[in-house]
Each structure stands twice: as C-alpha cells, then as structure tokens.
Amino acid sequence: MSATLPRIPPGSLIDGWQVSKPLGDGGFAFVFLGEKNGRHRAIKVAQHRESSGDLKQTHARTLRELTALLMLDHPNIVRPQGYGLAESGNLYLALDYVDGWTLAEWAERKHPTVREILGVFEKLAGALAYMHGRGILHRDLKLSNVLVRKSDGEPVIIDFSCATYTLAEDLTDGGLPPGTDRYRAPEQFKFLREHKDKHRARYAFQVADEIFAVGVMLHELLTDPRPTEFRPRFDLNSPALPPPPPRLTNARVPAELSDLVENILARDPKKRPVDTEALRRELADLRAERSAEYDVPVHPPAEQRHGGPTPAAPVVPSTPQSLKRHVALMERPLRAGRWLAGVVCIVALVMATALWRLSGSAPGGSAGSHDAATPRPPPDIPHSAPPRTTPLAMTPAGPSSVTPPGPAIAAAPKEGSALKTPAPEASLPGRAPRSPKKSVAAVECASLSLVAALAVGCPGAQIRPERFTCPAGAEEAMREQLHWKEGDSFSLQLDDRQAAFANVWFTAGGEVVGVVPKGITDDRQLAVAPVGTRFYGKAYYLSDKMGRVDGPALIVRYDRVKLPGQDEYPICFVVENEAVAFKDGRVKGSSRGAGTVVDRWP
Structure with a gap:
C-alpha cells in the first residue's frame, strides 16, 4: 500500500524552507509546498518504503534524479532549484512549483x-x-x-x-x-x-x-x-x-x-x-x-x-x-x-x-512498481487548488537547448543548502537499516562526483540507436525529388561547426549539421548532392560492430537534407566512421566521411 504523508504541520521547516502544505507522495518521496525568502518551491524529500523496490538505495536514487535533472534544460521539463539535507537526514530536492x-x-x-x-x-x-x-x-x-x-x-x-x-x-x-x-x-x-x-x-x-x-x-x-x-x-x-x-x-x-x-x-x-x-x-x-x-x-x-x-x-x-x-x-x-x-x-x-x-x-x-496495487478513492480537490494526485508540482523555465549544461546549470542549486553526507547513525523510524558505512560513503561520493561533473558541463552518452524504419516520406522523397538511389555514397563534412580533415569530438546524441564541402569531384554526387548541400541529423556511439566498421564506431544518422535553393526533404543517410575515443559522453572521430543512402536505419 502507498504510505501516507508524514504529519508535518504548516509552518514547520525543512532545511530553512517553511512548509505551507503537503502536495502529494510518490513511490520514492514526499512532496511539500515550501517558502523561503518569498520564493515558493516544491520540496521533494526522499523516503524509503519496502514496497517500492528501492532496496535501501534511497539517497542514491535521489542523487540519480538530481543528476538527470541537471543534464536537462527544456521549457516542458521540470527544473531543479536546489538540494540539501532535511532535518530527518534525508536528501531533498527543491523544484519549481507550478499551479x-x-x-x-x-x-x-x-x-x-x-x-x-x-x-x-x-x-x-x-x-x-x-x-x-x-x-x-x-x-x-x-x-x-x-x-x-x-x-x-x-x-x-x-x-x-x-x-x-x-x-x-x-x-x-x-x-x-x-x-x-x-x-x-x-x-x-x-x-x-x-x-x-x-x-x-x-x-x-x-x-x-x-x-x-x-x-x-x-x-x-x-x-x-x-x-x-x-x-x-x-x-x-x-x-x-x-x-x-x-x-x-x-x-x-x-x-x-x-x-x-x-x-x-x-x-x-x-x-x-x-x-x-x-x-x-x-x-x-x-x-x-x-x-x-x-x-x-x-x-x-x-x-x-x-x-x-x-x-x-x-x-x-x-x-x-x-x-x-x-x-x-x-x-x-x-x-x-x-x-x-x-x-x-x-x-x-x-x-x-x-x-x-x-x-x-x-x-x-513485476518488481519495482511503485504504484499501489489496490485502487484508492480519488481525493476531493477544489477546482482552485493545485493537484494533489501527483508526486510533485513544478514549472520549468528557460529556453530549450540541446547544448550541454554549462555554468548556468551549475548555479541552479544556489537556493538549497550544500549537500552533505548524513551522519551514519542518522535514521528515521521505519526506515530500512543503512548499508555499512564504507559502502554508503562510496555510493554517495561517486554520485556527488558525477553531479559535480555534470554541473560544469559534461554531457551524457546517447542511447544506442535502434533498428527502425526511415522517416515518413523519406523513400519517396529520395526517389522522386532527390533522384537518389539506395547505395549512393556521398562525401561530406559531418558537422560544419567542426574543423575539416581532423579527428574531432562529437556529443553522443547531439545535433549535427553536415555539409558537402568544396573540392568534390564525383560527377554523380555533384548532380544530386552538390556543394553546399546540408544534412541534418544526430551522432551516436557504438562500442560493437555495426555495418562496415569493425569495432567502436561513430555513427551519424541524417534524416533531413536541404539542397541549395530547394526545399527540405526527409532522408535516410548514414555515415559510419571509426571511433578513435569515447569519454564523458563524447565520441571522437574523423570530421570527414562518406555516407550511404539506405532504405532503413542499420
């Protein structure tokens, strides 16, 4: 069964945040509306429940949530505003609150x-x-x-x-x-x-x-x-x-x-x-x-x-x-x-x-589901009140961006207190016993190191690209408008923002804009993908064999193209280069390559 919210009366403090009212509880946290210095935030306090499948990883899970949020900056995704330790010894996150x-x-x-x-x-x-x-x-x-x-x-x-x-x-x-x-x-x-x-x-x-x-x-x-x-x-x-x-x-x-x-x-x-x-x-x-x-x-x-x-x-x-x-x-x-x-x-x-x-x-x-198996009666919510059926209520701010989070994200936790390792003896009634001191310290140290690295702009690695069909209309556009044939090979600079003829770093999962550079002599390419043609797609990293690359590979998958003076068309075009190195979510490979027209993603 789902645990009920702890009895924290209005006016109580959570690390300096004055509690206004409870907002709800999820599988891994209690959420309250908090106020500090005139700012209102959703204060999400980590909890442990045996039925949640959390397996005594309460703090590690909260740190992972914080890590994920620090990697994101999008107007339709929640945004962290701080973190710290509650008086109970549990970690908390301060997040934007939205009505x-x-x-x-x-x-x-x-x-x-x-x-x-x-x-x-x-x-x-x-x-x-x-x-x-x-x-x-x-x-x-x-x-x-x-x-x-x-x-x-x-x-x-x-x-x-x-x-x-x-x-x-x-x-x-x-x-x-x-x-x-x-x-x-x-x-x-x-x-x-x-x-x-x-x-x-x-x-x-x-x-x-x-x-x-x-x-x-x-x-x-x-x-x-x-x-x-x-x-x-x-x-x-x-x-x-x-x-x-x-x-x-x-x-x-x-x-x-x-x-x-x-x-x-x-x-x-x-x-x-x-x-x-x-x-x-x-x-x-x-x-x-x-x-x-x-x-x-x-x-x-x-x-x-x-x-x-x-x-x-x-x-x-x-x-x-x-x-x-x-x-x-x-x-x-x-x-x-x-x-x-x-x-x-x-x-x-x-x-x-x-x-x-x-x-x-x-x-x-299935193990690990945090929703109650038995339906609960819906709460009685006035129309003017914020929803109480959700674990937390937040509002993102700031423009959408696909660039790695930089100093602006690093400054986000300024409202919360510094994150400290709780004393080993701190424990809440009903919580599972802590792991041995050495293992807890190792987990928290490793997690905090990762958070610190992300805060200064280290990007995450992209998920492996999967075997799926091409974008809708790509086959027809390549055949009818572009006059491309399956197996056509075109040379291009993989990302026009990178140096030409060099091994450069690509963000795994990052957007790239390829371009056909000057100096191309192949008549077939010049006829159907001339100099100045721009390819739009994403870079990926694969540690195993894929296509013609035997070993770690830099894969660039382009799904749109724009020829000079023409409209943009959906395409299926793949470049496979050898990956020279992979570190901190970035893959290093040649900035030039020959791609291939395909009828589905390899």
Missing part, C-alpha cells in the same frame, strides 16, 4: 479539442526527443506525471524518480525497472515470462517503451471522458490482444489520429515511430490538418461531468447492459473485418481482465 492540472484533470475540466490535445502531445514528444538525445529515459510516463500549467496551458513532464541515464547504476533488484504496470510496453512482460528462471536478468528499457507509454496516455484521453476516476480499465498492453482503435470507441477521433495511436501501441516495437522526434513530426502534421473534425471537443462536456454516461471500451464491463454496449461498439463499421472476427475473444478477455484486476494481482509479478 496546474494533471493531464487527466485538464482533459476533464478544459474539454479540449482534438487539435488542442495534439498540441500538448506534440510538445511532450519534443521534450522527450530532447531528453532522449541527452541519454535520459523517464521510465514512468503517465497522465499524473504531466502537468498542464493553468496560466498558459504549457505541459510539463515531472517526477524523475524512476529516470535513468547512460552508464547509470542499476538500483532496482528486479527483472523490470520501476514504473507503472498499465503504461509498460508488452515486451516488458514478455521478457519476464522468458527470463522468470534467470534471477539476474534485467530488462533493458528502450525509447520504444517510452513511446508506448505516450500512446497509452493519448489513447486514454481520446477514449475516456473521465480519466481521473479510479476504476478497472481495459489493459492496453495485453500480450494477447491489441487495444481497440480509439475511433472504434469514440467516433469523434479522426481516422488518421486513430491510426497513429494504433501504430504507437503496436505489439512489435519496430512498428512504432522510429523515435520521439519522428513521433513529434507525425503529431505536428495531424495538428496542422484543416479538417473541422479536429476543432470539436474530444468528448461532449456533459459526459465529462460526474454522473454522465460511463465510457464503454476503456472500462471493464461489469453488468450485462455494459457488456452489450461494449459489443455494440465493437460492431461499428470501422475495421469491421478485423474486429468482428474477434468479438467473442475480446469479451472473454475483458471479463477475465475484470476479475484479474479486481483480485489485485499485477501482470508478470
């Missing part, structure tokens, strides 16, 4: 149109693309971990308690990383089944898992008029049956958007969008559609008020009448050929899921 709604609350109270929902998710996908480019995975994306600010409607990704980054230490002793079962991709449960007898097997969380979680959030907002209610719901990650298309449940969902959600929730991760930047582009394209069906509320406002009709498909039917309504929805004309054949199976699975959910069991017996 906002969770995504579920926003959908119920603002009655957004399809276009408005697409606008929010486009920004979320852009923030995730930036985050993934820094080598960071959130791992607990869900409706309650995204706030929509009341003042300007901007979405903010919050709660990095489960986040990880390249080379981060694994803190959870379980097959799956911490997270929320409903938002897990189906391949996670498949991994558990296949490795149930391998005690040390650990699932490698990927960008595809993050994309699936986005799909679950989008599907829920499109099909459920009251997503804040606690009740059994149809599992969207069932290994046996894909979820019904949103348009089958809610006729207001445009067909193109329904198709996209189906792709995002595909059982095969290779069929999902290539990455979160590709997802952002698809969402942007739909948002730009001129059709009037994008400008109507996704749900009739009357259905979003308590006491209105209950949504059929996302909710497990529990009475004959609701079961009939569910089957009736499944018999709508859209995709009837595929779905009518499976109506009986769907009904059986839905009923089995209802019994399974109500029994309180979790799929796969």
Whole structure:
C-alpha cells in the first residue's frame, strides 16, 4: 500500500524552507509546498518504503534524479532549484512549483479539442526527443506525471524518480525497472515470462517503451471522458490482444489520429515511430490538418461531468447492459473485418481482465512498481487548488537547448543548502537499516562526483540507436525529388561547426549539421548532392560492430537534407566512421566521411 504523508504541520521547516502544505507522495518521496525568502518551491524529500523496490538505495536514487535533472534544460521539463539535507537526514530536492492540472484533470475540466490535445502531445514528444538525445529515459510516463500549467496551458513532464541515464547504476533488484504496470510496453512482460528462471536478468528499457507509454496516455484521453476516476480499465498492453482503435470507441477521433495511436501501441516495437522526434513530426502534421473534425471537443462536456454516461471500451464491463454496449461498439463499421472476427475473444478477455484486476494481482509479478496495487478513492480537490494526485508540482523555465549544461546549470542549486553526507547513525523510524558505512560513503561520493561533473558541463552518452524504419516520406522523397538511389555514397563534412580533415569530438546524441564541402569531384554526387548541400541529423556511439566498421564506431544518422535553393526533404543517410575515443559522453572521430543512402536505419 502507498504510505501516507508524514504529519508535518504548516509552518514547520525543512532545511530553512517553511512548509505551507503537503502536495502529494510518490513511490520514492514526499512532496511539500515550501517558502523561503518569498520564493515558493516544491520540496521533494526522499523516503524509503519496502514496497517500492528501492532496496535501501534511497539517497542514491535521489542523487540519480538530481543528476538527470541537471543534464536537462527544456521549457516542458521540470527544473531543479536546489538540494540539501532535511532535518530527518534525508536528501531533498527543491523544484519549481507550478499551479496546474494533471493531464487527466485538464482533459476533464478544459474539454479540449482534438487539435488542442495534439498540441500538448506534440510538445511532450519534443521534450522527450530532447531528453532522449541527452541519454535520459523517464521510465514512468503517465497522465499524473504531466502537468498542464493553468496560466498558459504549457505541459510539463515531472517526477524523475524512476529516470535513468547512460552508464547509470542499476538500483532496482528486479527483472523490470520501476514504473507503472498499465503504461509498460508488452515486451516488458514478455521478457519476464522468458527470463522468470534467470534471477539476474534485467530488462533493458528502450525509447520504444517510452513511446508506448505516450500512446497509452493519448489513447486514454481520446477514449475516456473521465480519466481521473479510479476504476478497472481495459489493459492496453495485453500480450494477447491489441487495444481497440480509439475511433472504434469514440467516433469523434479522426481516422488518421486513430491510426497513429494504433501504430504507437503496436505489439512489435519496430512498428512504432522510429523515435520521439519522428513521433513529434507525425503529431505536428495531424495538428496542422484543416479538417473541422479536429476543432470539436474530444468528448461532449456533459459526459465529462460526474454522473454522465460511463465510457464503454476503456472500462471493464461489469453488468450485462455494459457488456452489450461494449459489443455494440465493437460492431461499428470501422475495421469491421478485423474486429468482428474477434468479438467473442475480446469479451472473454475483458471479463477475465475484470476479475484479474479486481483480485489485485499485477501482470508478470513485476518488481519495482511503485504504484499501489489496490485502487484508492480519488481525493476531493477544489477546482482552485493545485493537484494533489501527483508526486510533485513544478514549472520549468528557460529556453530549450540541446547544448550541454554549462555554468548556468551549475548555479541552479544556489537556493538549497550544500549537500552533505548524513551522519551514519542518522535514521528515521521505519526506515530500512543503512548499508555499512564504507559502502554508503562510496555510493554517495561517486554520485556527488558525477553531479559535480555534470554541473560544469559534461554531457551524457546517447542511447544506442535502434533498428527502425526511415522517416515518413523519406523513400519517396529520395526517389522522386532527390533522384537518389539506395547505395549512393556521398562525401561530406559531418558537422560544419567542426574543423575539416581532423579527428574531432562529437556529443553522443547531439545535433549535427553536415555539409558537402568544396573540392568534390564525383560527377554523380555533384548532380544530386552538390556543394553546399546540408544534412541534418544526430551522432551516436557504438562500442560493437555495426555495418562496415569493425569495432567502436561513430555513427551519424541524417534524416533531413536541404539542397541549395530547394526545399527540405526527409532522408535516410548514414555515415559510419571509426571511433578513435569515447569519454564523458563524447565520441571522437574523423570530421570527414562518406555516407550511404539506405532504405532503413542499420
């Protein structure tokens, strides 16, 4: 069960921060609204709970969250403002506070149109693309971990308690990383089944898992008029049956958007969008559609008020009448050929899921989930009050940037007290015993060293690029507009900001802008990719063999091109150079190379 908030009355102090009120509790922390010198912050105090899967790594997990946040500076991602030690001896983070709604609350109270929902998710996908480019995975994306600010409607990704980054230490002793079962991709449960007898097997969380979680959030907002209610719901990650298309449940969902959600929730991760930047582009394209069906509320406002009709498909039917309504929805004309054949199976699975959910069991017996297995009654929240169903409430500030964090980030913790190693004997009642003094000191020293390095601008390593299809429209553009053929090879300077003809450092996951330099003599290239052609993409580092490079490799993957005087086109173009060195999230390799036109990412 979820722990209740500690009884810290208003006016109490947490390292000089005066507590105004509790905001909520997550799997790994309690959160309070604090005030100091006229500034209000969300004060997130680390906690340990046996049921959380934290395994006595309370401080290490909080330091990892701080490390991840220091690597990020984006307007749609939470921002740290300080850190220190609470009087209890536990670490705390001070984060910007925002008066906002969770995504579920926003959908119920603002009655957004399809276009408005697409606008929010486009920004979320852009923030995730930036985050993934820094080598960071959130791992607990869900409706309650995204706030929509009341003042300007901007979405903010919050709660990095489960986040990880390249080379981060694994803190959870379980097959799956911490997270929320409903938002897990189906391949996670498949991994558990296949490795149930391998005690040390650990699932490698990927960008595809993050994309699936986005799909679950989008599907829920499109099909459920009251997503804040606690009740059994149809599992969207069932290994046996894909979820019904949103348009089958809610006729207001445009067909193109329904198709996209189906792709995002595909059982095969290779069929999902290539990455979160590709997802952002698809969402942007739909948002730009001129059709009037994008400008109507996704749900009739009357259905979003308590006491209105209950949504059929996302909710497990529990009475004959609701079961009939569910089957009736499944018999709508859209995709009837595929779905009518499976109506009986769907009904059986839905009923089995209802019994399974109500029994309180979790799929796969996953370790590390920090959400309660038993539904809790929703808190009574006044419309004017900040949400209390989220672990914390924060607002980011500052412009979006893909450059490594520099001195500005290093100065961020100025509001919190200096981070000190707590005395070994300090312990809260109910907390698990500490590790031996030597191991605790080693963990905290190593973590603080990493935080210090990040604060002065050391970038994180990028996640390994995966085998996915090219950007939408790339094959047609290369064939019809660019007249490129698969296997064409073009020479270019990999990044026009770097020195030519030299071994230079690239930030793993960083943006690069290649250019065709002067001096090219190949007639074929000059005809279809002349001097001045600019290639846009990202650099990656691989420690093993990939393509023609035998050994560590610098991989530059370009997905857009602009020829002099022409429009920009999507492409699939890859450069593979030998990696001379790799250090602190940067890879060193030649600034010149010959790339190849491909029909999918290698």
